[in-house]
Amino acid sequence: xxxxxKVKACGLIVEYNPFHNGHLYHLLQSKNITGADCVxxxxxxxxxxxxxxxxxxxxxRAKAALTTGVDIVLExxxxxxxxxxxxxxxxxxxxxSEIGVDSICFGSEHGEIESFTTGYDLFTNNKDSxxxxxxxxxxxxxxxxxxxxxxxxEIGLSNGDIDLSQPNNILxxxxxKAIMDYQLSIQPYTIQRTSSNYHDTEIKNNIxxxxxxRKQLLEDEKNLLDVSNTLPTETVNQLQSYKDKGGxxxxxxxxxxxxxxKVMTMSTEEIASIEGVDEGLEYRIKxxxxxxxxxxxxxxxxxxxxxxxxxxxxxxxxxxxNTQKNEMNLIKQATTVPYIxxxxxxxxxxxxxxxxxxxxxxxxxxxxxxDQFPMLEMEERATNAYYSVLKPKxxxxxxxxxxxxxxxx
Amino acid sequence: xxxxxKVKACGLIVEYNPFHNGHLYHLLQSKNITGADCVxxxxxxxxxxxxxxxxxxxxxRAKAALTTGVDIVLExxxxxxxxxxxxxxxxxxxxxSEIGVDSICFGSEHGEIESFTTGYDLFTNNKDSxxxxxxxxxxxxxxxxxxxxxxxxEIGLSNGDIDLSQPNNILxxxxxKAIMDYQLSIQPYTIQRTSSNYHDTEIKNNIxxxxxxRKQLLEDEKNLLDVSNTLPTETVNQLQSYKDKGGxxxxxxxxxxxxxxKVMTMSTEEIASIEGVDEGLEYRIKxxxxxxxxxxxxxxxxxxxxxxxxxxxxxxxxxxxNTQKNEMNLIKQATTVPYIxxxxxxxxxxxxxxxxxxxxxxxxxxxxxxDQFPMLEMEERATNAYYSVLKPKxxxxxxxxxxxxxxxx
Numbered sequence: 001x002x003x004x005x006k007v008k009a010c011g012l013i014v015e016y017n018p019f020h021n022g023h024l025y026h027l028l029q030s031k032n033i034t035g036a037d038c039v040x041x042x043x044x045x046x047x048x049x050x051x052x053x054x055x056x057x058x059x060x061r062a063k064a065a066l067t068t069g070v071d072i073v074l075e076x077x078x079x080x081x082x083x084x085x086x087x088x089x090x091x092x093x094x095x096x097s098e099i100g101v102d103s104i105c106f107g108s109e110h111g112e113i114e115s116f117t118t119g120y121d122l123f124t125n126n127k128d129s130x131x132x133x134x135x136x137x138x139x140x141x142x143x144x145x146x147x148x149x150x151x152x153x154e155i156g157l158s159n160g161d162i163d164l165s166q167p168n169n170i171l172x173x174x175x176x177k178a179i180m181d182y183q184l185s186i187q188p189y190t191i192q193r194t195s196s197n198y199h200d201t202e203i204k205n206n207i208x209x210x211x212x213x214r215k216q217l218l219e220d221e222k223n224l225l226d227v228s229n230t231l232p233t234e235t236v237n238q239l240q241s242y243k244d245k246g247g248x249x250x251x252x253x254x255x256x257x258x259x260x261x262k263v264m265t266m267s268t269e270e271i272a273s274i275e276g277v278d279e280g281l282e283y284r285i286k287x288x289x290x291x292x293x294x295x296x297x298x299x300x301x302x303x304x305x306x307x308x309x310x311x312x313x314x315x316x317x318x319x320x321x322n323t324q325k326n327e328m329n330l331i332k333q334a335t336t337v338p339y340i341x342x343x344x345x346x347x348x349x350x351x352x353x354x355x356x357x358x359x360x361x362x363x364x365x366x367x368x369x370x371d372q373f374p375m376l377e378m379e380e381r382a383t384n385a386y387y388s389v390l391k392p393k394x395x396x397x398x399x400x401x402x403x404x405x406x407x408x409x
Numbered sequence: 410x411x412x413x414x415k416v417k418a419c420g421l422i423v424e425y426n427p428f429h430n431g432h433l434y435h436l437l438q439s440k441n442i443t444g445a446d447c448v449x450x451x452x453x454x455x456x457x458x459x460x461x462x463x464x465x466x467x468x469x470r471a472k473a474a475l476t477t478g479v480d481i482v483l484e485x486x487x488x489x490x491x492x493x494x495x496x497x498x499x500x501x502x503x504x505x506s507e508i509g510v511d512s513i514c515f516g517s518e519h520g521e522i523e524s525f526t527t528g529y530d531l532f533t534n535n536k537d538s539x540x541x542x543x544x545x546x547x548x549x550x551x552x553x554x555x556x557x558x559x560x561x562x563e564i565g566l567s568n569g570d571i572d573l574s575q576p577n578n579i580l581x582x583x584x585x586k587a588i589m590d591y592q593l594s595i596q597p598y599t600i601q602r603t604s605s606n607y608h609d610t611e612i613k614n615n616i617x618x619x620x621x622x623r624k625q626l627l628e629d630e631k632n633l634l635d636v637s638n639t640l641p642t643e644t645v646n647q648l649q650s651y652k653d654k655g656g657x658x659x660x661x662x663x664x665x666x667x668x669x670x671k672v673m674t675m676s677t678e679e680i681a682s683i684e685g686v687d688e689g690l691e692y693r694i695k696x697x698x699x700x701x702x703x704x705x706x707x708x709x710x711x712x713x714x715x716x717x718x719x720x721x722x723x724x725x726x727x728x729x730x731n732t733q734k735n736e737m738n739l740i741k742q743a744t745t746v747p748y749i750x751x752x753x754x755x756x757x758x759x760x761x762x763x764x765x766x767x768x769x770x771x772x773x774x775x776x777x778x779x780d781q782f783p784m785l786e787m788e789e790r791a792t793n794a795y796y797s798v799l800k801p802k803x804x805x806x807x808x809x810x811x812x813x814x815x816x817x818x
Binding site for chain 2: 260388
């Protein structure tokens with residue numbers, strides 16, 4: 001794949017929920033560092049890595065990114081998107097590899113790529129020891145992230161060097177690990193995420209986290225004006241446009257009545273067959289449904305040291321999207337992605353795709369069809385679940401984009 | 410069972426959706442004809458025989474009936490209630506038999522019991538011929554009721570005598586058939602349903618069908634005043650009381666968004682595993698979900714000559730309640746009911762139960778519990794689905810009755 005084309009492409013792994021000034025800074029810095037002519041983002045679709053519905057749909061988020069300078073936006077397939085860091089990273093890196101990127105560039109708290117690559121060597125040389133320690137802490141009832149951080153620490157990783165308890169270091173390390181494990185010809189780069197180290201002062205002064213932006217938007221829609229200085233103009237437009245078309249700003253609470261109904265009419269065996277549910281969690285989920293008055297209350301009443309809020313959120317996304325363990329097992333065993341889903345592109349992106357399309361090993365798909373990949377069927381279910389909180393006419397209109405040509409800006 | 414007690418009990422098979430003056434007439438006439446001291450109604454619970462949600466919950470409907478003169482109200486288990494006439498009749502008659510009724514009395518268009526019993530003999534003597542003709546018409550694409558009517562006609566039943574295309578004659582014939590097939594010691598009686606033949610003029614002038622009463626109530630809640638002359642006072646009270654406690658007057662449209670979500674996230678294989686779905690109907694159900702703007706539109710877009718409105722309604726109840734073919738198959742093979750669910754009673758009913766309870770073969774249950782009958786689990790799911798259109802606090806409050814002692818008036 002690599003070497004067929006002259007155009008240098010850099011891959012970004014993103015959620016853009018929504019696309020804000022920090023993302024713009026990441027985009028500009030990535031071009032700078034890698035010298036890429038074309039920037040390709042692989043973006044979570046309807047639901048996000050931490051197990052939340054995206055605030056607006058993928059098409060409006062993709063359009064904001066494309067208008068602001070990303071050249072191509074691909075969809076990270078649902079079965080990879082709503083997963084812990086390793087599977088998330090695998091799906092993203094494999095997708096970017098199929099589309100032929102030379103490099104990826106990710107933000108991290110650490111900010112120096114060497115520690116990630118030497119860390120990988122340390123990790124592979126001590127894999128058994130890592131796994132033993134990981135198992136020990138999992139058995140003690142720690143959550144996977146907590147147990148993994150401790151296991152990294154004990155094999156000497158993250159001792160005074162790269163801190164693998166930091167969320168973006170963990171993700172970054174997973175990207176590097178996926179590249180190395182699959183022996184992909186992709187050069188990893190990282191930029192430091194801490195906003196105090198940002199050099200571009202004009203943007204820097206107007207950076208807020210996606211979390212804080214969403215919080216304000218979901219609190220009161222009038223806050224769009226207040227957060228608009230942290231967002232590129234096109235993001236403000238798309239947030240507004242999605243709502244104007246009859247969309248809402250999606251949050252967990254939008255899905256409460258649907259999930260309550262679903263769980264109240266499922267048997268515990270059926271809940272146990274859902275991706276991520278194990279160790280008798282099906283009983284806890286069912287026992288708590290009747291007394292919960294909101295998603296927040298429901299999560300609170302289930303969560304334990306082992307079942308973190310994030311893990312529960314992912315499980316509840318899988319209940320909502322009816323994602324079965326047996327379909328996920330097939331995907332977890334796969335070593336490639338079956339297709340590349342193109343959400344949109346600009347002219348630079350279009351030119352890049354024209355040049356490389358003959359050398360692609362995997363089909364580019366833009367739309368759902370009757371006889372499709374099992375993974376695309378899961379994507380369609382996820383999209384259906386996502387839109388199912390909208391009124392019928394609005395749902396029909398917004399969902400149509402799924403069957404149209406990709407967005408071109 | 411029969412003969413153990415001196416008190417004469419008459420069974421009624423009812424839905425009371427809601428209990429109206431026609432039902433009161435049926436109750437009084439039944440006591441008259443049978444000379445029963447105790448009247449026991451077996452009533453559909455959350456969902457009804459024609460595949461509709463009950464307008465108010467079973468407890469408020471039961472209370473109206475008990476206050477107006479029914480002595481005991483039992484629940485017809487969900488797996489029997491939402492079914493075509495034969496299985497509906499079997500569940501009802503077997504339940505009444507377990508509680509020890511001496512007779513049943515049903516309303517019919519025909520009005521004369523002899524034709525039902527001689528009809529049964531004609532039917533059993535020509536069963537093979539009936540089945541052959543039934544199959545032929547089913548293969549031609551007729552619905553079951555239409556094919557069955559034709560098959561009855563061809564074996565000489567319903568020729569000028571009992572008209573088995575009339576809905577209450579069909580149900581009545583199914584009751585008689587169930588009594589005879591299971592060789593139960595129950596004497597069947599019938600009264601004529603046509604209101605013009607009603608003798609009790611005081612009630613007669615104020616009789617309207619449950620369908621027309623519901624139509625008016627669902628159109629505008631203010632119509633409660635207009636229909637109140639067709640309802641016993643206690644029904645008006647219970648309709649109001651259910652709403653005052655945070656309930657709604659349930660209709661199919663209340664369930665549209667839940668069903669749309671459910672179907673949009675089910676695979677066709679999963680839809681095909683639902684009770685009643687066959688011959689590829691799963692594709693039709695899935696293909697039509699996205700364009701429907703209401704339950705009405707959805708039913709309209711699926712229905713065919715073979716898939717009547719009623720049959721589709723039943724299937725959609727089963728989707729809502731997650732009723733699987735494999736759990737129903739066990740029930741269809743059963744020759745007794747596993748328990749008697751008591752919803753409520755008055756003092757006459759209480760005295761009756763005290764006298765006969767030692768001679769009962771089946772347990773009387775009033776509440777759901779952890780280790781319960783599979784059929785009661787299905788009932789709980791149905792109840793959960795029924796209440797899931799209410800807000801959490803109201804749902805919690807109203808659902809509590811499920812775990813309380815039976816209603817005593």
